[in-house]
Amino acid sequence: MRACGRSRYVEDVAYSITPGSLALSRSVLDRAADRRRDEEWLEKAWAAPDAQVTLVAGDKLAVEPDRTSLRLVSPSAAPDGLRVFLGIDHEAGAGQTADGRAVFAVLLDEEPDASYAGLREIGGVLNDREAGIAVNVAGLANWHRVHTHCANCGAHTEVIDAGHVRRCPVCGTSHFPRSDPAIIVLVTDDQDRALLGRNEAWPEGRYSTLAGFVEPGESLEAAVRREVFEEAGVVIGDDIQYAGSQPWPLPSSLMLGFYATATGYDITVDQDEIVDARWFSRDDLRALIESGSMALPGNISISRRLIEGWYGQELTSSW
CATH class of the missing domain: 3.90.79.10 (Nucleoside Triphosphate Pyrophosphohydrolase)
Structure with missing residues (x-):
């Protein structure tokens, strides 16, 4: 076959680029942006027994000892930190509502240790679901770390929309992940x-x-x-x-x-x-x-x- 118009491609083998062929372009979660301002729903989702939380320290994610999967914990086992709603896993079946399992992240101030790993190390070995989670939360964590103050007036910003917006309480400017x-x-x-x-x-x-x-x-x-x-x-x-x-x-x-x-x-x-x-x-x-x-x-x-x-x-x- 020919992919992207290039010549000399091996017959019957697809080497064209698709989301599934790129380790960091895979995703399963519904990001459910409409839920980010629904505080009542978010609290119920956090309290659900099947909710999952990924932990992020610096630019690294908590992983299992074999370093081939993320370490996902229950909300009750998650340490204190900035809570971010990542989305809903519909494939997990009905969760605390008919939506499915809610997935969150907690961004920690502590330095990562050997139980954490970066995307370059683990991105290629995670399954589709966890790869999508990892890419999403890594980008959000990097953004939160360097956008603590308003670019318009310099005041310290506050986190809203379940971790997806930072708003300036002084001039009212809203800042979004980029x-x-x-x-x-x-x-x-x-x-x-x-x-x-x-x-x-x-x-x-x-x-x-x-x-x-x-x-x-x-x-x-x-x-x-x-x-x-x-x-x-x-x-x-x-x-x-x-x-x-x-x-x-x-x-x-x-x-x-x-x-x-x-x-x-x-x-x-x-x-x-x-x-x-x-x-x-x-x-x-x-x-x-x-x-x-x-x-x-x-x-x-x-x-x-x-x-x-x-x-x-x-x-x-x-x-």
Whole structure:
């Protein structure tokens, strides 16, 4: 088959990007935004015997000893902290109402210990339900940690809407969790080689697709062209195809994946973010991976799926 218009895909194997193929794009919970201001319902849901709570310290989540699943506790066993309503699990059956099981998070001020883990470590091994919970609460926790004061007047904000809004009691401004859009793109040339680059902070041998934040007033396609040209000096034509998206709450990005075709192939890296960029054929990539001299992004990254979508099958290399 052909995915996202790219060439040379392995027959009968779907390497196109879908929400289920991206570790951090999976979700089961109904976020039930209409319940966030219903204090009576929220209190009943918190008191329900089947309610579940995930614990977050810093940017890490409580996990079970085998570190393959979240540690979910009952509300009565949850320590004190900022309570956030995450949603309803309808698949769990009827809970305290006909809705299903309510799921909350408690954000703690304490430093995480060995019983906590970050998304990079556990995101790829969680099931769909827990992956959705983890991504949601990680993004909220990061937002609450850095938005304690009003950006308009500087006053300390108060938490409302079950943890999804911070309101300023002085000027009345409401502040909402943010997701910063960023493009990430697998560029190919006229020989169907892939453009991969290495960030200056990465060790030798680590390569990935190019990426960057969308600027104000900029379309996604314009961001693709600008970022690729700024980082690698490569000119992109009109063939820009959307592939899929992935939340990346580290701390607050939404990665929007693309495939694009270059019309100019000379590479000039910016020497700021990107210190090396090259065109790789599939044979080049396979040989470098097999020799151990090249490593690709981990399995939770949309970058990895873009590369595998171009390559046509799974790759074994990982950071």
